[in-house]
Amino acid sequence: MFTGLVETLGKVIEIKPISSGIQFVIATEWENPDIKEGDSISINGACMTVTEFQEEGNLFQFYASFKSLELTNLSRLNLGSTVNLERAMSIGFRFGGHMVQGHVDGMGQITSKKIIESDEVEEYWIEIPKDLIQYFVKKGSVTIDGISLTVVDVKDNQIQLILIPETLQKTNASFWQEKQFVNIEVDILAKYVENFLSLRFPK
Structure with missing residues (x-):
């Protein structure tokens, strides 16, 4: 679950087609980098799963299936494209924005x-x-x-x-x-x- 309040921007630095979709690598800067493999993250509003994260370089990787590419604008990303990023909401903080699932319609x-x-x-x-x-x-x-x-x-x-x-x-x-x-x-x-x-x- 997300709030729709974008935390930071990321830049696409690698696009790798694989048999079942596309693998992306995003470069960004988190104020408190606490994401890890398996975490949900909103990429331009689409809920994706972090498959790899390098804290020192603030790089993370995610995979988009063909279905996700069909339903979202992730298929239109190019090297250097800027994306909106939001980590899943955590309990104990003010809830801004509105309830966002990360399920692009x-x-x-x-x-x-x-x-x-x-x-x-x-x-x-x-x-x-x-x-x-x-x-x-x-x-x-x-x-x-x-x-x-x-x-x-x-x-x-x-x-x-x-x-x-x-x-x-x-x-x-x-x-x-x-x-x-x-x-x-x-x-x-x-x-x-x-x-x-x-x-x-x-x-």
């Missing part, structure tokens, strides 16, 4: 990017897959590339986001461009409500 495409308010704030419109748009409401929560964000508006099959300087400085959102694909995880509470209603009021 699909990919959205950025259709518009606009800088507003004297270059301090950026507005984005993102096209959402038709089978997911039903989970979005104004002022609701969404996870984009592992970032917990608030939906400002919903029109047709697109959502509007406003990113503040703090978010742009601490995440890879500062690199987002029009037509780029981003990972989408809808609010788990919306899924529970939908399931409850479907069982309570079957068609």
Whole structure:
């Protein structure tokens, strides 16, 4: 389980195709590097497992299966790509953001990017897959590339986001461009409500 509050950024330094997917090596810097092999870690919002970690060099390795590559933008990573990183939440700390599973539901495409308010704030419109748009409401929560964000508006099959300087400085959102694909995880509470209603009021 995660919170959607990105801890740090990482850079892809190795991409190695293997028989069942792709093996990645990420270089980063943790304030308190406590991850170990087998730990869950959010890579652009996708929950992956650390398969190797070198504390001295702050390097870690993870493996993405073909299914994970199909459902997420990990397949679009190149050498030098910047990714958002978050370790699994620990008990005893304040819970910011919202409940994030790291289970990517699909990919959205950025259709518009606009800088507003004297270059301090950026507005984005993102096209959402038709089978997911039903989970979005104004002022609701969404996870984009592992970032917990608030939906400002919903029109047709697109959502509007406003990113503040703090978010742009601490995440890879500062690199987002029009037509780029981003990972989408809808609010788990919306899924529970939908399931409850479907069982309570079957068609």
